[in-house]
Amino acid sequence: MPQSSSRGWQRPSIYDVARRAGVSHMTVSRVMNGHPNIRESTRARVLQAIEEMNYTPSSIARALATRRARRIGVLIDGPVQNGPNNTLRALEKAAREVGYAVSAFSIGDDDASQLDTGVMELVTQGVDALCVIAPRESSLDLLRQQTTGLPTIVIKAEADPSWHTVGVDQREGARLAVRHLIGLGHRTIAHLAGPMDWLDARERAEGWRECLAEAGLSEGPYIVGDWTSDFGFGVAQSHDLGETTAIFAANDQIALGVVHGLHKRGIRVPDDISVVGFDDLSDARHFLPPLTTVRQDFADLGELALQQIIAAIEGETDPTHDMIQPRLVVRESTAAVSA
Known part of the structure; x- marks a missing residue:
């Protein structure tokens, strides 16, 4: 557990973790950076100390144990538009709640070719999966030419044999x-x-x-x-x-x-x-x-997208498609046709 003193709560240091695990602080650092030349028993002891002392978020410790980044790369087309922006925010919220982080790359309205740069940048960050929000046909054509080897989900209303898809009808x-x-x-x-x-x-x-x-x-x-x-x-x-x-x-x-x-x-x-x-x-x-x-309902869309992303990361390879139904909200801008 985190340390306490007369000064109040103190975040544990790498040295505290090292003492708990019975290793040097350099060994803790090597474990956290995924160094291959660490005995599994030592690695397990360090990860246990990290969890117990909350030295880093538990999601990071799990990522170290599973060799996954627990990070999702998101390509967002037209980020200034309401729909794409709200979908990204909903996905980020849903991801945080299950210990995933989101790295986003925005593609400008006038330049779908930025997708190549975005894919390269996200892949080099070591993301576990890619998600494309609010795609244009031109950006999807470019995406089909990419071979990242990563699970990919596209936020679109229609099923697509190339990817997992989810969208609002x-x-x-x-x-x-x-x-x-x-x-x-x-x-x-x-x-x-x-x-x-x-x-x-x-x-x-x-x-x-x-x-x-x-x-x-x-x-x-x-x-x-x-x-x-x-x-x-x-x-x-x-x-x-x-x-x-x-x-x-x-x-x-x-x-x-x-x-x-x-x-x-x-x-x-x-x-x-x-x-x-x-x-x-x-x-x-x-x-x-x-x-x-x-x-x-962007909150539901974000949660549903995350469910599909995690399923894809965990090995569900056949493309799936899920749809959320919209709802009409009647206010005062419509009325019966005037005689």
Whole structure:
């Protein structure tokens, strides 16, 4: 146990561990650095002393014993976006709770080729597995060319024979949004889509199309842009929306821009046009009006991803796919179509 004195709690030193194990402090250092020329009985005695005295976190001691780093390398595509950022934070939290650390490498929105550099950097850190968050098609094409020998999991909505995958059902989330609008009597529903290189953007657009087709409705205006509020604002300010009575935005930032742009034109939300977003940002309930949106449970996604990563590290080699269902959150930005 940690030492105590008149000065209060004291963290044990390498010398305390050495005394407990009956070895020199240099031997303790060699054990901690994985030196091969250490008798197993000595190594076991040092590791036991490390555990008993809490000299280092128990996860590190276990890593020394198992020859694993207990570290997961994460490639995060578009780190400034809400979904990728929240997924990374959720994965980090879930990993900490089971004694794993996370090393992240961010790939800029305009340079998927950074993936090569990211993979090399993470592999040289000795990670046990790789995880790719919010991939674009271009980054996945590059990832397929990599041969790291490490278990790899990709956060994406569709199964992929190349990797373990886990994701939120993006297509169903879009269908929830569009079904809600159809149920309110809307018949001309526009979609402001994210960049089509992003797999999530593609899935949301397909869900919009499928739901309209099932209801026997024609597609409303379809405009592809980026993930920003400026995109939504620009469309709402400058485009002729014709008979559109509802807009499904590919994320909440776009929806925020749409509401602002419509307001500047004197078009009321939801009296004249209803608006639905996607993600359920923490501030979405404070938009004016509060935003109807589709919620992704990033905490559950992080835990599920970690479960798959650990299973892969422990030898589960056949690719698996797990899906989390999104949920529609109805607020005040949608209403029955006006007569």
